[in-house]
């Protein structure tokens with residue numbers, strides 16, 4: 001959409017800075033809810049094999065009639081499929097379920113450093129194959145810590161285009177963001193409003209009152225001004241529209257600083273720590 005900026009990735013492609021996430025959207029509701037997001041104006045959708053709703057995203061894409069080149073579709077490799085011989089058919093299935101010939105971005109969902117003998121490098125090399133055969137326009141990682149990125153850099157020639165990590169005012173996650181930036185990797189901030197957890201914060205509600213916006217809009221705008229990519233999830237069209245209206249106001253330096261100062265470090269996490277997370281869905 002005209003008002004969503006496109007950011008340049010390190011592989012020459014571009015990505016809309018604002019999208020729509022479908023984590024925890026039930027499979028049976030996904031086509032309808034994603035279709036509503038398209039109507040609001042979203043063109044960038046973030047799904048994953050783990051969410052179980054790629055088919056619904058695919059149906060919404062077909063039903064929308066929106067030309068493929070106007071869409072940016074991301075999915076992610078599930079945790080049980082890190083070995084190359086499992087990653088390949090899993091990726092085939094993603095394309096089948098989405099009904100697409102290519103995704104715009106495909107990610108390793110979690111590094112799982114305590115699984116697979118700590119080998120996420122061969123998984124990364126398999127994603128490189130998907131990029132080389134054109135079925136993933138861009139490839140990246142999710143939940144990678146700085147030392148995981150350093151290992152990819154030491155052992156392969158391809159730098160991830162993005163690293164999708166938990167970031168919001170209660171988990172500013174600066175070490176991971178800085179490592180991304182230093183390597184030319186864009187940060188995608190997941191759970192950008194901490195699943196609603198920051199919306200009653202007094203600092204944020206005060207700023208919201210000052211600029212005449214909602215707490216969600218202020219928080220999402222903070223991410224945008226920091227240069228990160230966000231894809232808030234909502235199941236209501238009203239909130240989808242609210243979260244999409246971020247480009248006609250600005251936060252001043254003081255407001256930006258005050259929100260960043262809300263960081264609670266590790267205690268601020270809403271999700272698991274990537275160093276120890278080892279969940280494999282059955």
Ligand SMILES: NC(=O)c1ccc[n+]([C@@H]2O[C@H](COP(=O)([O-])OP(=O)(O)OC[C@H]3O[C@@H](n4cnc5c(N)ncnc54)[C@H](OP(=O)(O)O)[C@@H]3O)[C@@H](O)[C@H]2O)c1
Nearest residue numbers: 021022023046190191192193194195196216232233234235
């Ligand atoms: N890579 C990863 O490991 C990972 C992990 C988590 C998330 N993600 C991605 O990041 C996306 C966003 O994160 P998320 O879904 O966890 O959380 P989020 O976007 O921070 O928050 C979603 C929650 O906030 C509510 N909400 C949304 N807009 C609101 C508004 N304007 N006012 C009040 N409440 C609002 C939603 O409720 P309603 O739905 O009822 O409106 C929902 O409960 C996901 O959908 C997924 O694509 C990735």
